[in-house]
Amino acid sequence: MAERLLIVGNGMAPGRMLEHLLEKAPGRYDITIFNAEPRVNYDRIMLSPVLSGEKNYEQIVIHGDGWYIKNGITLHKGTKVVGIDRAAKTISTDNGLVESYDKLVIATGSVPFIIPVPGHNLPGVLSYRDLDDVDAMILASKARGNAVVIGGGLLGLEAAAGLAEQGMDVTVVHLMPTLMERQLDANAGYLLKKEIESRGIKVITGANTKAILGSNRVEGVQLEDGTVIPAALVVMAVGIRPNGWLGKEAGLTVNRGIVVDDQMRTSDPDIFSLGECVEHRGATYGLVAPLYEMAGVLAKTLIDEPAAYNGSVTATKLKVTGISLFSAGDFAEAKDREEIVLRDAARGVYKRLVLQDGKIIGTVLYGDVEDGAWFFQLLREGADITEMRQTLIYGQGYAGGAKLDPMAAIAALPDDAEICGCNGVCKGKITGAITANGLTNLEEVRAVTKASASCGSCTGLVEKLIGLTLGDSYAPKTSKAACGCTDLGHDDIRRLIVAKELKSIPAVMQELEWKTSCGCSKCRPALNYYLLATWPGDYVDDNQSRYINERAHANIQKDGTYSVIPRMWGGMTSAAELRAIADVADKFNIPSVKVTGGQRIDLLGVKKEDLPGVWADLNAAGMVSGHAYAKGLRTVKTCVGSEWCRFGTQDSTGLGIKLEKFTWGSWTPHKVKLAVSGCPRNCAEATVKDIGIVCIDSGYEFHIGGAAGMEVKATVLLCRLETEEEVLEYTGALMQLYREQAHYLDRIHKWLHRVGLDTVKKQIVEDHERRRALFARFVHAQKFAQIDPWAERVNGAFGHEFKPLADLRLASAAE
Amino acid sequence: MNTTDWLEIGRLDDIPKRGARVVKTARGDIAIFRTMDDQVFALDDKCPHKGGPLSQGIVQGESVTCPLHNWVISLKTGEAQGADQGCTRTIAVRLQDGRIQLSWPAVPAVKAA
Ligand code: SRM
Ligand SMILES: Cc1cc2nc3c(=O)[nH]c(=O)nc-3n(C[C@H](O)[C@H](O)[C@H](O)COP(=O)(O)OP(=O)(O)OC[C@H]3O[C@@H](n4cnc5c(N)ncnc54)[C@H](O)[C@@H]3O)c2cc1C
Numbered sequence: 001m002a003e004r005l006l007i008v009g010n011g012m013a014p015g016r017m018l019e020h021l022l023e024k025a026p027g028r029y030d031i032t033i034f035n036a037e038p039r040v041n042y043d044r045i046m047l048s049p050v051l052s053g054e055k056n057y058e059q060i061v062i063h064g065d066g067w068y069i070k071n072g073i074t075l076h077k078g079t080k081v082v083g084i085d086r087a088a089k090t091i092s093t094d095n096g097l098v099e100s101y102d103k104l105v106i107a108t109g110s111v112p113f114i115i116p117v118p119g120h121n122l123p124g125v126l127s128y129r130d131l132d133d134v135d136a137m138i139l140a141s142k143a144r145g146n147a148v149v150i151g152g153g154l155l156g157l158e159a160a161a162g163l164a165e166q167g168m169d170v171t172v173v174h175l176m177p178t179l180m181e182r183q184l185d186a187n188a189g190y191l192l193k194k195e196i197e198s199r200g201i202k203v204i205t206g207a208n209t210k211a212i213l214g215s216n217r218v219e220g221v222q223l224e225d226g227t228v229i230p231a232a233l234v235v236m237a238v239g240i241r242p243n244g245w246l247g248k249e250a251g252l253t254v255n256r257g258i259v260v261d262d263q264m265r266t267s268d269p270d271i272f273s274l275g276e277c278v279e280h281r282g283a284t285y286g287l288v289a290p291l292y293e294m295a296g297v298l299a300k301t302l303i304d305e306p307a308a309y310n311g312s313v314t315a316t317k318l319k320v321t322g323i324s325l326f327s328a329g330d331f332a333e334a335k336d337r338e339e340i341v342l343r344d345a346a347r348g349v350y351k352r353l354v355l356q357d358g359k360i361i362g363t364v365l366y367g368d369v370e371d372g373a374w375f376f377q378l379l380r381e382g383a384d385i386t387e388m389r390q391t392l393i394y395g396q397g398y399a400g401g402a403k404l405d406p407m408a409a410i411a412a413l414p415d416d417a418e419i420c421g422c423n424g425v426c427k428g429k430i431t432g433a434i435t436a437n438g439l440t441n442l443e444e445v446r447a448v449t450k451a452s453a454s455c456g457s458c459t460g461l462v463e464k465l466i467g468l469t470l471g472d473s474y475a476p477k478t479s480k481a482a483c484g485c486t487d488l489g490h491d492d493i494r495r496l497i498v499a500k501e502l503k504s505i506p507a508v509m510q511e512l513e514w515k516t517s518c519g520c521s522k523c524r525p526a527l528n529y530y531l532l533a534t535w536p537g538d539y540v541d542d543n544q545s546r547y548i549n550e551r552a553h554a555n556i557q558k559d560g561t562y563s564v565i566p567r568m569w570g571g572m573t574s575a576a577e578l579r580a581i582a583d584v585a586d587k588f589n590i591p592s593v594k595v596t597g598g599q600r601i602d603l604l605g606v607k608k609e610d611l612p613g614v615w616a617d618l619n620a621a622g623m624v625s626g627h628a629y630a631k632g633l634r635t636v637k638t639c640v641g642s643e644w645c646r647f648g649t650q651d652s653t654g655l656g657i658k659l660e661k662f663t664w665g666s667w668t669p670h671k672v673k674l675a676v677s678g679c680p681r682n683c684a685e686a687t688v689k690d691i692g693i694v695c696i697d698s699g700y701e702f703h704i705g706g707a708a709g710m711e712v713k714a715t716v717l718l719c720r721l722e723t724e725e726e727v728l729e730y731t732g733a734l735m736q737l738y739r740e741q742a743h744y745l746d747r748i749h750k751w752l753h754r755v756g757l758d759t760v761k762k763q764i765v766e767d768h769e770r771r772r773a774l775f776a777r778f779v780h781a782q783k784f785a786q787i788d789p790w791a792e793r794v795n796g797a798f799g800h801e802f803k804p805l806a807d808l809r810l811a812s813a814a815e
Numbered sequence: 816m817n818t819t820d821w822l823e824i825g826r827l828d829d830i831p832k833r834g835a836r837v838v839k840t841a842r843g844d845i846a847i848f849r850t851m852d853d854q855v856f857a858l859d860d861k862c863p864h865k866g867g868p869l870s871q872g873i874v875q876g877e878s879v880t881c882p883l884h885n886w887v888i889s890l891k892t893g894e895a896q897g898a899d900q901g902c903t904r905t906i907a908v909r910l911q912d913g914r915i916q917l918s919w920p921a922v923p924a925v926k927a928a
């Protein structure tokens with residue numbers, strides 16, 4: 001008699017194993033299968049096309065009823081195995097059957113992970129695993145309405161696309177900042193999000209689900225930040241877990257999954273396992289390719305042929321019609337790795353290869369995945385690609401094809417994109433004027449359109465437009481590249497961020513065709529600043545792109561402690577503030593208290609863990625961060641002025657306080673320092689400050705562009721003003737112009753040197769409307785900037801920054 | 816002989832990607848780093864140059880840039896990169912199901928000291 005082979009689970013893995021087994025040794029086993037699902041073996045990975053309506057169930061069946069009959073296999077549909085008696089070598093089922101085996105195969109797949117938030121078992125909350133889930137989703141979608149998909153991974157996005165296809169209004173809620181973060185880097189994640197959103201699906205990233213709402217059935221989803229999204233259907237697709245309980249109860253070795261050796265044997269020599277329920281060499285799998293490799297090995301093991309499974313490298317695709325993405329291997333950055341990146345902004349293409357020791361170890365492709373299979377093959381073979389490195393990224397079919405057009409980003413701009421911010425000239429006007437008037441150079445374009453005729457920061461773009469319109473006959477001057485990651489200069493980057501409405505670092509890098517995947521320590525902080533300055537209130541600051549002082553909101557010292565400098569508005573303080581500072585110094589054993597060169601007090605030598613406590617006490621006494629660490633407003637120095645001084649002409653102290661209250665908190669390209677002196681004796685050293693006010697009998701001299709650091713620069717006089725209100729307006733306008741036009745890390749004097757005093761005069765002093773508009777933009781930006789970073793952190797934000805991960809001092813003392 | 820024990824010090828998610836946290840010990844701070852691809856490393860929190868706290872630096876790939884004078888230190892070996900010379904002690908750490916475990920005692924020769 002043939003040996004009895006019993007299989008628990010009728011999914012894709014045992015299905016493929018049986019095909020091999022029947023081909024090699026048709027009569028060897030008497031086979032019985034138990035399947036909890038009431039159906040035959042079908043192609044689970046095609047559930048998404050069934051959901052979207054592109055296919056139906058019959059089209060995805062792998063083995064129909066006839067196949068089991070033909071091969072003499074007994075299939076118990078809708079029967080769940082509930083126990084294994086290893087001593088008796090029998091299994092028992094939920095409907096009371098007990099069957100014996102000689103060899104047993106466990107192939108129970110995996111179970112969807114359900115986040116145990118309140119409301120998770122309300123009717124209308126589904127997972128996405130089998131045909132029943134798909135049927136339930138299609139039924140729910142008949143009523144149209146809103147659906148929320150929790151989880152922006154492979155399954156979640158397929159579910160979202162399918163539900164949208166069925167006419168539902170879908171929102172994807174994803175915990176991480178980028179979609180499919182396990183398979184894609186941030187750049188491909190950006191393109192994917194853009195594509196998903198273009199289909200009318202809303203995507204909320206960085207969002208934690210707090211509760212599922214509803215009384216009898218689901219009515220909505222509430223996020224951690226309080227947002228409520230109405231929903232008639234919620235699909236949870238946050239991950240899967242190997243389904244190993246059956247093995248565990250039978251006493252087999254089970255970690256995350258049922259542990260198998262290279263022959264797919266469990267800790268019991270007569271019991272085997274394969275598919276998503278197993279753990280092999282510490283790894284579990286959630287894609288079919290590795291399971292098919294396991295299937296081949298197990299079939300051989302069962303007929304005593306030598307075979308070994310050595311683990312798999314997997315590749316990912318997303319099965320949403322019209323979206324092409326591919327990823328495989330390890331694509332993290334590291335010192336000993338190199339990368340090749342190719343971007344084509346116009347076509348929405350991003351390709352990245354990660355190399356180590358002349359071999360491909362990872363790849364991410366978006367938009368053009370034709371070469372995915374080839375790269376994957378080179379990766380798995382560990383092929384040496386040194387010879388083809390130059391052209392590798394262009395793919396297997398490369399035959400000296402065209403190089404990418406460096407002007408593509410500019411060519412793709414719409415006609416109404418503003419090129420010259422000073423004079424409000426758009427792209428169409430420039431290209432139109434070139435053609436209509438037969439213009440051939442920059443001077444002519446300036447004369448006719450006024451584009452680039454003021455501050456000049458758009459010169460690079462205007463030159464590129466001339467080149468684009470005139471073709472090869474014109475060779476545009478290339479501006480100095482901002483860093484090795486791009487060919488564009490700072491001005492072009494700034495103008496394109498505005499013109500193309502780019503609102504995140506990955507968006508800038510993709511649309512402006514960055515040559516690296518993640519930028520470098522030069523461009524990241526610059527981009528972070530440009531985005532912050534361009535989109536106040538909209539852009540979310542990227543902490544990882546900031547230096548420690550701006551991350552910790554304190555200045556690091558040589559011994560790793562920090563210094564704390566609270567604001568002392570206009571250099572004024574009070575007995576109460578001084579008392580609070582003294583108390584803080586005592587309470588936290590702060591070793592040094594020093595008066596700074598900026599007219600305020602520095603507490604030096606504060607331990608990092610003490611920072612929130614120190615800030616809390618200073619906050620309680622009414623003091624806020626002095627931003628002594630920031631590329632932003634530092635101090636406003638004043639002298640005593642007309643209040644006390646016998647020479648004082650105006651209230652310089654009062655004006656300094658007003659100016660500091662108005663400008664604090666703003667982020668700027670480099671630090672900004674102000675001073676107000678009460679008379680031309682200039683005791684506040686106003687003429688070596690970025691903005692310096694010197695009071696005179698008739699009003700105020702408004703000076704700009706001073707510094708007294710590595711270079712000593714005296715200010716230049718911009719104009720004379722009559723009232724304090726005017727001084728505030730001119731200060732806001734000048735700060736804003738500097739914020740909008742300067743290159744990152746240029747102080748005001750450097751920016752002034754580049755654009756010229758005349759253009760600044762024109763915009764601030766002569767053009768009243770423009771000055772008022774700049775002032776208004778500064779006031780708007782300040783609404784989002786004037787939040788005390790210390791108070792935020794005292795209230796718990798970024799807590800991880802200030803607490804040690806663990807304190808083992810006692811543990812070691814007890815040794 | 817000292818056998819190594821593994822002491823649990825926290826979860827992977829407690830450290831931001833490309834970030835670091837400190838573990839206090841009686842013999843000084845240990846910096847625990849998490850890279851972009853979720854590898855975890857532990858080093859004495861002391862730059863070989865002038866003792867800068869490496870935990871406060873910027874993590875790039877498998878190295879960290881010291882916050883004081885920008886030396887670049889390998890997280891794997893503790894070795895200063897490029898032209899700079901020096902080495903910081905590394906300590907064994909491992910990840911078990913998203914939990915970080917530090918080899919302990921981190922300084923085996925406590926008694927000999
Ligand atoms: C604390 C203080 C010295 C003091 O004890 O008085 C100081 C301390 C530092 N200065 Fe300063 N500067 C201080 C007033 C000045 C002044 C005087 C002033 O503001 O009137 C100047 C010259 C004026 C100027 O900026 O033009 C000054 C010109 C610089 C420079 C050179 C800037 C330049 O453009 O050339 C740097 C380097 C830089 O910023 O890149 C610098 C950088 C630094 C740094 C941040 C160095 C660093 O990276 O660690 C020091 C931080 C120490 C700390 O933790 O607090 N510090 N520094 C002063 C803090 C003022 C405050 O209350 O905020
Ligand atoms: C919507 C969706 C899309 C996917 N897309 C892709 C893709 O594009 N590419 C890719 O590679 N992979 C994809 N996958 C993953 C792929 O489908 C799985 O890796 C594969 O189906 C796993 O096969 P398996 O045999 O291990 O388990 P399963 O196919 O899950 O089969 C397990 C079976 O065992 C049954 N069972 C469980 N416990 C018992 C018990 N005690 N008694 C009896 N029966 C039991 C279950 O009912 C189930 O039918 C997708 C998965 C889903 C859900």
Ligand code: SF4
Pocket residue numbers: none
């Ligand atoms: S001058 Fe400024 S940067 Fe130099 S040592 Fe003094 S505080 Fe530090």
Ligand code: FES
Pocket residue numbers: 862863864865866867881882883884885886
């Ligand atoms: S202390 Fe680290 S670089 Fe100087």
